[in-house]
Amino acid sequence: MKLYIKYMVSLRCKLFVKYELEKLGLHHTSVELGMIEIKEDISELQKQELKSNLAISGLELIDDKRSILIDKIKNVIIEMIHYSDEVPKVNYSDYIAQKLNYDYTYLSNLFSEVKGITIQHFIIKHKIERAKELILYDELNLTEIAYKLNYSSVAHLSNQFKKVTGHTPSFYKKIGKKRKSNLEDL
Template sequence: MVVKSELEKFGLHPGTVTLGEAEIPSELSPQQKLELNERLQELGFELIDDRKTRLIEGVKTSIVELIHSTGDLPKITFSEYLSDKFHQDYSALSKLFSEVQGMTLEQYVITQKIERVKELLVYDELSLSQISLQLNYSSVSHLSKQFKKVTGLTPTHFKQVREKKRIPLDKI
């Protein structure tokens, strides 16, 4: 909504605005691009104009949407999913991603999965076994090891720390 509002303030009427993407029916002048980019950066966004960066942003958005969607992840590997979605060889996507982002595609996926695990642990609606199944981990042990490697905490300790910081509503 923020991006759409800003585009409209610039006299641009976007066709569609979705996570990570806005479709503008007309070409922007270099001055318009500069001004729009400055305004978007003030709001924590950026204007992406080259093909490689757009592709990488599309890959990142697809991973985030897939991992953070409700329900179980599909039983397809991320490499197959991304290759099919972007009609490119996974190794080429992976190499480009590493060059642009400074981290591997696998590291990005793991980071997003761990963020989703944290979210689900905080909600406290699913057991660790259920979270493990939902996010296609081979076992609870694998999830726990990966979680500890990324966060420095076990999932159980993370949950305990979060609960200690929470103040029940009746105590506020």
């Protein structure tokens, strides 16, 4: 039986969900971002208890098919940007459509209708968040970050970064270093 969970976007969330399933005596065959598969059928009582326990940590059991699909779209994007080291060989729209086995136009229209932003805007927001992380780690230069996040150039990354954050990547890096040094002085 498959269950879908909203806001499940990290490895810590996966561990928490596994723990909650074990507490209820449920055996999982798969725990992925946004989706779990359990061996048994879940009783209504178990479902309500799981729902309550997940809510305590900000996770939400999803029943509605449209919400499940929206969550799947978000999880594909988050996995692609934050957890994958390989850049997709095809453009994002084709990648998402292939992963979910739906027409991209349908997915795009549904996402925009429900979330109020386009899939492309959601991708950009996550790419900039990932760029921020990589800038603060200070292991890659901007050219390497631009390549890793599938930008055509450093200028393209810098322009989107400034549009989203209001700062240039180099200014953001200075702020991060300053913050680190202030914390070390404590």
